[in-house]
Amino acid sequence: MDNNNKVTSKVIETEVPLGTVHSAAIEPYRVRLFVEDEIVRDAELTVGVNHRGIERIMEGLPVEKANSLTEKICGICSNSHLWNSCLTAEKGLEIDVPPRAEYIRIIMEELERLHSHFLYLAHGSEVLGHETFAMRLFYIRETVMELLRMIGGNRVQYGVSVIGGIRPRCDLNEMKIQKISEGMNYIEEKIGEFADRFVRDPMVMSRISGIAAITKEDARRLATTGPSLRATGIEVDLRRDMKEYEPFEFDVITQDTGDVKANLLMRVLEIPEAVKIIRQAIKDLPDGKITNRSWEMQDTGIIRSYIEVPRGKLYHSYSLEDGRVRNSIVRTPSITNINTMEFACIGTHITDAQLAIVQCDPCFTCTDRAVKILDEPFRNITKI
Amino acid sequence: MKFVVRPQHIISVGGYIVEVDFPYRNIIVVNPTEEPIKIDVPIFSTEWIDEHRKLGLEITPTKDEDSFLRTWRKTKAKLDKIKGESS
Numbered sequence: 233m234d235n236n237n238k239v240t241s242k243v244i245e246t247e248v249p250l251g252t253v254h255s256a257a258i259e260p261y262r263v264r265l266f267v268e269d270e271i272v273r274d275a276e277l278t279v280g281v282n283h284r285g286i287e288r289i290m291e292g293l294p295v296e297k298a299n300s301l302t303e304k305i306c307g308i309c310s311n312s313h314l315w316n317s318c319l320t321a322e323k324g325l326e327i328d329v330p331p332r333a334e335y336i337r338i339i340m341e342e343l344e345r346l347h348s349h350f351l352y353l354a355h356g357s358e359v360l361g362h363e364t365f366a367m368r369l370f371y372i373r374e375t376v377m378e379l380l381r382m383i384g385g386n387r388v389q390y391g392v393s394v395i396g397g398i399r400p401r402c403d404l405n406e407m408k409i410q411k412i413s414e415g416m417n418y419i420e421e422k423i424g425e426f427a428d429r430f431v432r433d434p435m436v437m438s439r440i441s442g443i444a445a446i447t448k449e450d451a452r453r454l455a456t457t458g459p460s461l462r463a464t465g466i467e468v469d470l471r472r473d474m475k476e477y478e479p480f481e482f483d484v485i486t487q488d489t490g491d492v493k494a495n496l497l498m499r500v501l502e503i504p505e506a507v508k509i510i511r512q513a514i515k516d517l518p519d520g521k522i523t524n525r526s527w528e529m530q531d532t533g534i535i536r537s538y539i540e541v542p543r544g545k546l547y548h549s550y551s552l553e554d555g556r557v558r559n560s561i562v563r564t565p566s567i568t569n570i571n572t573m574e575f576a577c578i579g580t581h582i583t584d585a586q587l588a589i590v591q592c593d594p595c596f597t598c599t600d601r602a603v604k605i606l607d608e609p610f611r612n613i614t615k616i
Numbered sequence: 617m618k619f620v621v622r623p624q625h626i627i628s629v630g631g632y633i634v635e636v637d638f639p640y641r642n643i644i645v646v647n648p649t650e651e652p653i654k655i656d657v658p659i660f661s662t663e664w665i666d667e668h669r670k671l672g673l674e675i676t677p678t679k680d681e682d683s684f685l686r687t688w689r690k691t692k693a694k695l696d697k698i699k700g701e702s703s
Contacts (some may be wrong), residue, residue: 278618278654287631291685330661450630455634455658559684561630561642567658568634570617 245582248582251418254571257376257586258355259596265577265585272585275577277570279599289548290560295321295529297394298557302548303389305562306598308351310389311344312541312561316548318393324535325395326551331518333397334476339412339513340383340392341541346419347376348542349499349506352593353426356496359590360439365430372422379415382408397523409514416507423503430500437493442590444576445491454575455568458544459498460592464490479516480509492584495591529555541565543593564598618654621647621673624699626692628684632657640677642684644691648698649675 266274286305290298299321300315315337322329323379329337336467350373357365377387383402384390393401404412430436441464446456461468462485469484471477485501487494529552536549544565569592576588621627630642639662647653649672656664665675674694678687 276618278620280619288628291688410688455660559641559678559680561633563631564635567632571658574617 250586257589259594261594261596263577263585263589265582267582270582272577272580272582275574275585277574277589279570279596287451287560287562290557292556292558294555295552295557298550298560299395300391302562303391306564306595307388307590308348308595309344309541309546309598311340311384311392312539312546313548314391315341315393316537316539316541316546318395319539320535320537320548320550321395321552323537324532325527325530327396328524329397330521330524332403332520333522333524335513335517336383336398336402336522337393337569338476338480339510340380340390340402341404342509342513343376343380345506345542346503347380348593349503350376352499352542353496356492356587356590359587360438360492362433365426365436369426372419372426375415375418379412382411394523396525396527397521400522402516403522404517409517412510412514416510420507422503423500423507427500428494440492440587441495442489443492444465444580444591445489445494445574446572447490449574450489450575454571456544456572456592457565457568458540458542458593460495460569461503461544463487463494463498469546470538473600474539477509480512480596482506482509487526492587495593499593503588530605534559543595543598544569564595566593566595566599570594570599617657618689619657620652620677622652623647623650624695624702626688626695629655629657629659630684632659634658634660634676639679639693641682642678644676644688646676646691646695648695650702652682661688665666693695 246267248265248267250265251257252260252262262278264276265272286301290301299314299317302317303310305313350369354366354369354373357369362504380390383388383404384392385401392398446464448466450463451461451466465486465488467484467486472484482505485498485499485505532552534549534551536547539546546565547563550560552558573589573592573594576591577585580588624647626644626646628642628644643659645655653671653673655668658702665677669675676687676691678680678684689700
């Protein structure tokens with residue numbers, strides 16, 4: 233890849249293809265590694281195995297329906313998509329969200345960050361060959377998944393946000409707050425133990441130190457976002473600019489080396505910060521309404537909304553016409569991070585290439601925005 | 617990263633634009649040929665349009681004020697005509 237983010241046309245005879253379905257990759261994507269003496273000289277990553285069509289289906293749908301469809305973009309950060317899609321409408325229609333609803337949205341978002349980071353760490357551990365770590369991390373993650381289920385009713389696609397607030401079933405009572413508090417105690421204790429074992433394990437450290445390093449300059453050029461950007465030492469976190477996060481105190485974690493170790497440590501160190509935010513939110517949870525229903529639908533121009541999700545910057549944008557969504561666009565963080573993944577492979581040993589891809593926390597489901605809805609005899613469903 | 621556009625297929629790549637100094641909101645890409653064509657994503661600059669037109673793709677950029685749906689339907693109708701002629 234050259235400085236203009238283009239794959240170079242240099243002819244290298246040995247090509248190692250990975251995928252589209254491969255045991256080391258959770259999702260379908262194709263990697264072509266161009267290798268000389270077992271060192272990756274160039275890489276090409278191809279997505280599009282799943283048909284993407286969510287933005288096209290959203291076109292012309294009533295806004296509430298389109299919002300709930302965005303939740304289907306990703307199984308890991310479904311809450312982030314729904315929240316940002318609702319925020320877009322709220323921004324365009326100038327709707328004030330009650331403080332209680334904003335706090336509950338933050339709790340959901342941070343719980344989602346926790347489960348996403350645990351998933352990343354478990355997947356990373358699996359790829360670097362430490363399955364015991366992976367299984368233990370999945371075990372800790374279960375606590376977060378159960379808390380998400382308790383609040384939203386599902387382990388994925390919780391359906392918490394609606395335009396103007398949250399759904400009544402997702403309101404928190406004393407019992408739920410107590411459970412969240414207990415869950416946070418458990419997570420904090422366990423992540424401390426894991427971090428201790430992780431950094432003290434010489435085998436793990438030697439496997440991940442100095443591998444697939446990205447410099448600050450490359451990260452800026454490749455439009456890297458989220459923890460992968462912060463792992464290079466650039467302190468950018470959109471949560472600092474979001475009014476929803478103003479009441480909360482937390483630190484923006486950064487690392488310097490930009491390698492696999494920095495990326496893994498970024499997520500380990502961001503977990504206690506998310507716990508800190510959740511603790512503040514349940515402690516200061518305001519009383520009052522959870523939904524503002526006093527708003528009117530009107531036509532708007534193009535509305536844009538950015539939020540910080542577990543993988544980086546998420547962008548949702550559409551305009552409203554007769555209550556329907558027009559010109560819808562969604563950009564997930566993995567789209568910009570995929571160039572970083574390709575670039576990180578270059579110069580690594582072939583056995584480290586998958587680790588170089590995984591270090592950026594890829595989510596190809598988000599990227600492809602897959603949907604396949606089939607006609608069933610008794611249900612009137614759109615066929616695409 | 618590459619993305620394969622199937623033969624005689626239409627896609628929009630708005631979600632792949634990294635909006636740093638990019639004048640268009642969305643880009644509709646049509647592959648009128650009978651071969652799959654790979655495109656580069658994400659899209660960083662307007663040069664991308666010319667480079668990909670050279671590959672044989674028909675590219676229609678849309679701006680903020682354009683109606684995406686109307687442009688899509690027009691482009692799709694053109695593609696359907698091409699499909700009809702070739703079958």
